[in-house]
Amino acid sequence: MTRVDANRTAAGCDRCGVDRLCLFGRIAGLRIRRIRTRRGTPLFRSGERVEALFAIRSGCVKEVDVSTGRDGTILNFATAGEILSLQSLQCVPSSTTAIAVECSFVCVVPWNAVNQASLSAPRIVRELMQVIAKAGLEARESLALVRDKEARQRVAGFLLNMHARSQVRSGSTCELRLPMNRDDIANYLGLRSETVSRCFTELARQHLIDVKAKRVRILEVSELRRIYSDA
Amino acid sequence: MTRVDANRTAAGCDRCGVDRLCLFGRIAGLRIRRIRTRRGTPLFRSGERVEALFAIRSGCVKEVDVSTGRDGTILNFATAGEILSLQSLQCVPSSTTAIAVECSFVCVVPWNAVNQASLSAPRIVRELMQVIAKAGLEARESLALVRDKEARQRVAGFLLNMHARSQVRSGSTCELRLPMNRDDIANYLGLRSETVSRCFTELARQHLIDVKAKRVRILEVSELRRIYSDA
DNA sequence: CGGTTCCTTGACACAGGTCAATGATTGTGG
DNA sequence: CCACAATCATTGACCTGTGTCAAGGAACCG
Secondary structure, rough: HHHHHHHHHHHOOOOOOOOOOOHHHHHOOOOEEEEEOOOEEEEEEOOOEOOEEEEEEEEEEEEOOOOOOOEEEEEEEEOOOOOOOOOOOOEEOOOOOOEEOOOOOEEEEEHHHHHHHHHHHHHHHHHHHHHHHHHHHHHHHHHHHHHHHHHHHHHHHHHHHHHHHHHHHHOOOOEEEEEOOOHHHHHHHOOOOOHHHHHHHHHHHOEEEEEEEEEEOOOOHHHHHHHHOOO | OOOHHHHHHHHOOOOOOOOOOOHHHHHHOOOOOEEEEEOEEEEEOOOOOOOOEEEEEEEEEEEOOOOOOOEEEEEEEEEOEEEEEEOOOOOOOOOEEEEEEEEEEEEEEEHHHHHHHHHHOOHHHHHHHHHHHHHHHHHHHHHHHHHOOOHHHHHHHHHHHHHHHHHHOOOOEEEEEOOOHHHHHHHOOOOOOHHHHOOOOHHHHHHEEEEEEEEEEEEOOOHHHHHHHOO
């Protein structure tokens, strides 16, 4: 599956589904590396000057705040079509570490390439600003998710989110493959893996989802939404 | 107190302490309204197209996500020298409502003024991008604050944060005036007002702070930091 | 096939939510 | 300037959701 994606996306930039704007198409001709990261390998580390944007073509990369003890806290999961390191604008040292959750293919777009491109096409700057602002909005959304909801709601929200994001790429399907393990989900949601497990089991018992380890089938989107938003 | 601030800041733009870049100085000459909002009055509402940046000169404005039932969830408190509505970039409808927590004085800078200014001085765009990115970082910080910490740590973190922000403006002092009530603090921290109260009392019992309703004196910054970051 | 790593489930404890009552502070009109 | 009301803050008792600890089973990988 991952391999198929890899082949497809490695073909060229014409099919690149990067979120909201295809930077690559616009700044074509400038040096853009494509790299492959194994699971567990960092794309960049906290404290490093990140001199590039990272666009995920396939796979999944988690962004971790390692400053907060233990094994850090996961701030988001970037999946195919999404951009990483928007916060580490230009050459400001990154506050996060990005680690591949599974084998991933990534485009590395140097900031100076972006800057060059933006000189010739000022719109790019504006769109980039919107992408950055959107990243901020997403942080706020996950804030609302973990701050005010209880465990089952968070898990429902997480599933709905992953579902929606996979819809964008893979069209309408209820099959969902969660690339990350329960610990990562729990970390992201501010819970414990046991609690995540219990919520999965509970939602499955209500026939809203069907869980088989990392494979989840969404059975009742509307009911999940209800659980997520009310109570 | 508020009145004194108001007089001072109303004097002119030369003293404006707006965060990281003084937009006002740079785009001087363009039409910038100054307004005064009473406590409880909204600056802008969720769903509206916000066509301006709002720079807080004095007072305190809370940004609320009203989509999540009840009386909404507070995403941040903007105090003197900080900028609001960075997320509602250009004319995208705002996802939040901004409500004055106390009587506040605000500069309203229309986006097209910013755009005009940025044509003549491209640096402004880059700095603006950094300010926006920084807003995203702050959202991530509060995410980490409420996701992983327990009540006492959150309250300690909140006090340290408010303290640090007031330091920037008013120099070194341990006196802190919290403009918002316990319910707002609790909402912001994902707790209940009773819990916030209990934490205040507990921290005071340990002689780390001194609480008198909305007035807080920080006695042991280092110890507060320890509580915030460990365990 | 054996060894990890990952997932699930149970029993128990405790942090924080809920409900309720009281006290402090602020604001308003006589 | 005082009295009254309204909002706000504090404290206590109790209860629930989630963390913790522990054990067993499933999936994955060399």
